[in-house]
Amino acid sequence: MATDTEFGNTACTNYEAMLEDYLDGALTASEARTAEQHWQSCAACRGALQQAASSVRLLRVAGPSDGPGSAFARTVMARIRSAQGDLSAERAGFWQPLVRLGWRFAATATIVLGALVSYDAGWGRHAQPNVTTARLMPVSDIFGPDPAKAPANRDEVLMMVAETNHAK
Amino acid sequence: MEDVPKSMVASAPALTLPLDRKGKKEEDRELVRLSQNGTETAFEELVRRHQQRVFALVGGILRRPEDVEDVAQQVFLKAYLGIKRFDQRAAFSTWLYKIAVNECWDYLRKKKVRPLVYEADLSEEQVSRLDGIVSADRPPESSSARAESRQILERMLAALPEQDRQLLVLKEMEGFSVQELAEILNLNVNTVKVRLFRARGRIMDVYRRRMNPASKSADSHSAQRKG
Numbered sequence: 001m002a003t004d005t006e007f008g009n010t011a012c013t014n015y016e017a018m019l020e021d022y023l024d025g026a027l028t029a030s031e032a033r034t035a036e037q038h039w040q041s042c043a044a045c046r047g048a049l050q051q052a053a054s055s056v057r058l059l060r061v062a063g064p065s066d067g068p069g070s071a072f073a074r075t076v077m078a079r080i081r082s083a084q085g086d087l088s089a090e091r092a093g094f095w096q097p098l099v100r101l102g103w104r105f106a107a108t109a110t111i112v113l114g115a116l117v118s119y120d121a122g123w124g125r126h127a128q129p130n131v132t133t134a135r136l137m138p139v140s141d142i143f144g145p146d147p148a149k150a151p152a153n154r155d156e157v158l159m160m161v162a163e164t165n166h167a168k
Numbered sequence: 169m170e171d172v173p174k175s176m177v178a179s180a181p182a183l184t185l186p187l188d189r190k191g192k193k194e195e196d197r198e199l200v201r202l203s204q205n206g207t208e209t210a211f212e213e214l215v216r217r218h219q220q221r222v223f224a225l226v227g228g229i230l231r232r233p234e235d236v237e238d239v240a241q242q243v244f245l246k247a248y249l250g251i252k253r254f255d256q257r258a259a260f261s262t263w264l265y266k267i268a269v270n271e272c273w274d275y276l277r278k279k280k281v282r283p284l285v286y287e288a289d290l291s292e293e294q295v296s297r298l299d300g301i302v303s304a305d306r307p308p309e310s311s312s313a314r315a316e317s318r319q320i321l322e323r324m325l326a327a328l329p330e331q332d333r334q335l336l337v338l339k340e341m342e343g344f345s346v347q348e349l350a351e352i353l354n355l356n357v358n359t360v361k362v363r364l365f366r367a368r369g370r371i372m373d374v375y376r377r378r379m380n381p382a383s384k385s386a387d388s389h390s391a392q393r394k395g
Contacts, residue, residue, distance in 0.1 A: 061321070063318075065224055067220040068220070073215040
């Protein structure tokens with residue numbers, strides 16, 4: 001059955017692909033015979049085939065379009081390299097804030113650590129008790145009443161008398 | 169980095185269509201493997217081999233010569249960035265051409281432009297010149313005459329639906345096979361054949377109308393009567 005298209009081309013729908021193959025020289029000998037037998041009896045297909053054959057001549061008058069210049073491949077490679085550079089810069093840019101934060105943290109930690117160490121060293125020196133003095137001081141000096149002071153009660157008076165006698 | 173075998177490096181910068189397609193495909197596979205391992209010269213060789221057809225494909229879809237080079241460069245850049253993911257189940261050319269087609273659609277969508285449409289009609293002089301060329305059945309020799317014929321043809325092709333135009337340009341002007349077109353455009357092979365055949369009838373109809381304006385006005389009168 002022939003089909004009418006918007007532009008007035010007519011051909012049998014089930015022969016269109018075969019006619020295209022015929023134009024392309026893609027049919028086997030037996031397929032070509034079948035196609036030829038069909039359009040001998042089908043004026044619509046015969047007309048469509050003639051029209052299609054004319055289109056081949058018409059469309060080939062211009063030939064293929066001009067290709068790229070000889071420098072095209074080099075230009076492409078340069079663009080690839082530049083894109084790769086941009087890509088790695090972009091990747092570095094993505095991590096940059098984190099790296100900066102890391103450096104800041106490290107610097108702060110170092111300063112704090114230094115301050116702690118120096119403070120610790122300085123404080124230690126002042127706070128350490130004078131062990132030698134403590135060791136030489138007699139026990140009685142620690143627990144006994146201060147000799148410069150006058151005894152305040154009876155117990156202290158007795159303690160003072162006992163010490164005086166003991167010393168004798 | 170591995171070196172590209174000297175036998176694979178094209179001596180001429182422009183690509184010539186391969187006589188031995190199978191051998192060329194095998195070489196492409198090897199070049200792809202080398203590129204996947206980071207050999208830049210192997211990829212550069214792939215660019216040299218396929219640049220002509222990528223240009224033809226992009227030009228066939230965009231019809232804006234000033235944009236073709238930029239889009240073609242973008243196609244190869246995308247191919248380079250994605251080549252490690254390419255598993256070589258399909259031919260490199262098919263994979264590359266699909267990237268090219270997608271890149272063209274992206275480009276047209278981003279720019280919010282339709283492929284260029286020639287509004288102006290053809291002058292009588294142009295029509296008779298084209299008729300002379302078609303009758304002679306051989307392409308014009310000078311590049312300027314070829315460019316002019318192409319321009320006239322493009323104007324006629326603009327009257328067709330976009331897909332018809334693309335199929336005809338890629339098949340008849342740029343030399344893509346039906347099989348290639350089916351793979352690139354994700355269509356069934358039979359669908360491509362049928363669409364191509366119908367598109368041929370349509371372009372000849374446009375041509376006849378241009379050659380014989382009387383038929384054009386008769387058509388419009390009959391259309392008015394139908395309306």
